[in-house]
Amino acid sequence: MFQLFNPIWLFAITALSIPVIIHLWNIRPGKVLKVGSISLIQAASRKSSRSLNLMDVLLLLLRCLLLLLLAILLAQPFWTQNIKSGKLKGWVLIPRENIHQVYTAFKFRIDSLTNAGYQLHYFNNGFAIADTANFKTQADSAALNPVNNWAMLKQLSVQTPSGLPLYLFTVNSLNSVAGAKPQLNLNLRIQTYTPADSTVKWIQNAAITNNGIKITEGNSQPNGTTFSSTVVQATEQRGSVYQININSGQASVSYKNDTVNKAVNIDTATLQIAIYGDKGSDAQYLKAALDAVKQFTSRKINIQVSNTEARIPGLADWVFWLREQRIPSMIARNVSRIFVYEPGKVQNTNTWLDIDNNKIGLTKHIVTESNGETVWKDGFGNCVLSLETGPKQQLYHFYSRFNPSWGDLVWSDAFPKLMLNLLTDYKTDSIRDKRKVDDTQLLPTLTADNTIVAGSHAIRKTDLSKVLWLALVLLFLIERMLAHRTKSTENYG
Known part of the structure; x- marks a missing residue:
């Protein structure tokens, strides 16, 4: 069944009147008739006429179809299909990056759901089915950027059957949400945990002062992120946790025996x-x-x-x-x-x-x-x-x-x-930010009843935006080719 997320955009179909008016308002020049002499032709009163002729019907139809497809695309179309859920009770979703920690924290709950017929999926793009034979022993992989839970849940609302029970097990980090809280039609439950590496310390910046080198450190924990400053001398190497280096005339500071964090350049300018x-x-x-x-x-x-x-x-x-x-x-x-x-x-x-x-x-x-x-x-x-x-x-x-x-x-x-x-740049990047967020804040605004249980039939929703974009591009190319051919015919034919 064909449905629309924002049917109000269908009012844009009224724009179809524009190409129709342009094609109808076609003032054709009069024809010139060559004669040998006009001496026997009686003078007649000058008359002008204007005809509303419909020309280039195929070009008109293409332009109308372009505007129609654009209006439907703005209305965000999708195709719904009734499917049999069979023995599938629901989905269990786990981020691939933290799969070991998640399973360790919720082992009993996840095993109970999978044994009851819930299907295990990765909470990543595409929501691929996890390898149930090996996922319990898989190691975590450090992600370059944390997963944006809200953006991922928006994709989930389109790719999962309506009313299907969903269980999401993920971290409670504040950096896992970004943007405005979405309103979604999902039968969703979320359980979170605090990661093992919930505390991190780093050098934020360093600058030359009148008293020495002022080093600002950042410290992020689940309950908040703080910054503190320490003044050290350039010659203070022994017994210090910092190491001052000079490379190509540029001074930098780093932690001793630290192979993870990069050295921070010392600002010597005014x-x-x-x-x-x-x-x-x-x-x-x-x-x-x-x-x-x-x-x-x-x-x-x-x-x-x-x-x-x-x-x-x-x-x-x-x-x-x-x-x-x-x-x-x-x-x-x-x-x-x-x-x-x-x-x-x-x-x-x-x-x-x-x-x-x-x-x-x-x-x-x-x-x-x-x-x-x-x-x-x-x-x-x-x-x-x-x-x-x-x-x-x-x-x-x-x-x-x-x-x-x-x-x-x-x-x-x-x-x-x-x-x-x-x-001063006191902003914390998303990887270092270890602040936690409450489960109720992490949960999006749910427009569906959370107590709904999927029956023997469910609804699969397929987004049609990509298909319409492809059709728009093809129609636009055909329209341009036809318009150019029509113009050439008028000029030379």
Whole structure:
């Protein structure tokens, strides 16, 4: 049976009227009749006529069919088929990367389900059937990137029979979910466990300070990720857990006898920060927060405040553009990280900025469409700061202001900390992030009744998008060939 996920897109079929009107509105030129003399032809009143003729019917049909297939494709079609489930009771799903740990944690439960007639599948692309004879002894394979459970469950909702009981055994890591929580029609149950390697420590960054080399370490555990700093001397090798190396003039630091983590380059340069704003404007509040960051980190940071574009250094690492007008292209091209005030309509509000359990009051915000990835958001979910990442540049769009009339941000104790997080790369990659998530948070929003049990018949759903894409490409090529041949015939024939 042919069905659609989003049938509202069928309204796009009304676009079929466009090629019909174009083909009907065909004004044909009059014919020229050659005669020897017009002396015997009486003068007649000038008449004009317009005919609505349907020409190139095959070309018209192809164009209409293209629009029809495009509308159906937007409606996300799929084919449902009644199948006999027979003795199949359901599926047991296990990620291939953690199959040994999963089976060790849920051995009794998995054996009970497989003995009862449940089929074992890998929770990976394609959901291949696992080798039941050998899966109990298979070793884990370290994945380059963790499996995105929500993205995989979306595929599962299309490839499994409707109402079939599904049991998913997987890790409870926060990095196993990404994006918005999906709403799925699945008869699903999830059980999770904490991996054995649930604690990891690494060197995040290192920089030269006035007192020595400041090394920042990251430590991720199921209950959270923390960062701490230690200052060491370049000559402090004996008894230290760190090892300082110099290769081709570049100094780096690593853990001693560590063959897993790579050495981290030591930043020896001075961080150049330029703030552009009007006199007595928001720049003074930002300058105070950055001075606190400079004092806390002991890094070599040069902060320059200016209200003249010509005084902004061309080799600045950061530019904070605290003006309403657009940043000049000359500055934007030469700076790798830019923080700009986003222009737009100002609207009063009564909410807060919630970052790291710090609720900071906001009374105004800019109403406009956000660009890039959301970094900060308010209590209503509106974007306050977004990041647009390019190949050589990071552009931060700020939908508020560093001004007391816009909220409590500049008076908050968390303000310098927020600036520190922007200036310093404290982001944790997905492999090192060991934070855990609750099973109820990991479970997607289920639109079907979880108590449904598959009977003797089930429904298999097949996605038809790939077939329609192929048909669209073929029809488009045929339409172009036919249109070109028709045009050539008119010009030369």
